[in-house]
Amino acid sequence: MGLPERALQTFCWAQKQPQLFPDDRVLASTVEVLARDHELKMPFNLEKFTSLASRGVIEAMVRGFIRGGSLRxxxxxxxxxxxxxxxxxxxxxxxxxxxxxxxxxKQMLVVALLDELGEREDFSLSQQDCTAIMKVCIRLRKFEIVESLFNWFKQSGRDPSVVMYTTLIHSRYSENKYREALAVVWEMEASNCLIDLPAYRVVIRLFVALNDLSRAVRYFSKLKEAGFSPTYDIYRDMIKIYMISGRLAKCKEVCKEAELAGFRLDRETTSWLQFERDKRLGF
Incomplete structure (x- = not known):
């Protein structure tokens, strides 16, 4: 609710209740709210504070600063x-x-934090946090870390979600390792994950990169059968692969479908289509 003063008042009240205090959870919650709303005064001797405070309170302070944008x-x-x-x-x-x-x-700070995490013996992450770090590593082109995190997660005895599989496929696609990305697609299918729209989007883009028209068409159909509405970039990828394959009639069909869905073709796509038409007419 963004009410640091009320949080502090509640904490002061709780301090006077023998059945509620002392309790580090109450203190940690108060610290987190104050840190998030920039109302927490940093201790002059931070080293002494971290040596005396409980782990929960220190972590609450860090979480509060992160949520409040005080990353430094x-x-x-x-x-x-x-x-x-x-x-x-x-x-x-x-x-x-x-x-x-x-x-x-902030790329150097991220790399430093990744190195610190990698050095820990008690390394432990939830699936959500693990996937989030994988996505950051793709942006930084740290593809080897993406692979390591995925392998670590599987070795920990847990089953990857469709989001984690999609992230790994996207990583290998971004690294131009299309065949390796294809292997993840088959693994994802074998795991019986319920494929969502972002997964269809990444897989179709992969098939376009592989110039695999039949599989792109199959997944495009499966996407609609699953009740999803194609996004504009999915329509664009299908137009591209039909065009590369010389299927201009299908190009027109997908273009019409995209326009009926409320999308307007971008300049680059219309230029592609015009170029292919001119080429086939001998211009």
Missing amino acids: LARKVLLVAKDGKRMLDSGVYAKLILELGKHPD
């Missing part, structure tokens, strides 16, 4: 905690990596 302070607390041999939860690192990954100028 969040990173500072992590560094001080690390120097003081205080091991914080891997999920806190994941959340900071995810936020820093949104800023191109």
Whole structure:
């Protein structure tokens, strides 16, 4: 609700209730709210604070700074905690990596945090955090880390979700490893994951890169059979592969379908179509 003053008032009230206090969860919650809303005064001696505070309180402070956009302070607390041999939860690192990954100028900080995570013996991440880090690594073109995280997750005895499979396919596609990405598609299908729209989108793009018209068409049909409406970039990919295959009639059919769905063809796509028409007419 963004009410740091009320949070502090509630904390002060809880302190006077023997059945509620002391309780680190109450303190941690208050610290997180104050940090998130920029109302938390940083202790002068941060090293002493991290040595005395519980792990839950330190992590709450970091989470609050992250949610409040104070990424520099969040990173500072992590560094001080690390120097003081205080091991914080891997999920806190994941959340900071995810936020820093949104800023191109913070790439070096992200790499440093990834290195710190990789050095930990008690490495543990939820599937959501693991997938989020994989997506950041794709933007940074750290494809080897994406592969390592996926392998670690499977070796931990858990089954990847469709989102994690899609992320790995996208990573290999981005690295131009199309055949390797295709192997992940078959693994995803064999796992009986319920394929969602982003997965169809990535897989169709992969088939276009492989110039595999029959499979692109099959997945385009499966997408609609599953009740999804194609996005514009899916229509664009289908127009492209039909055009490359010389199927101009099918190109027109997909163009008409896209326009009926409310999309307007972009200039590049219309130029492609005009070029192919002219080429076939001998112009």
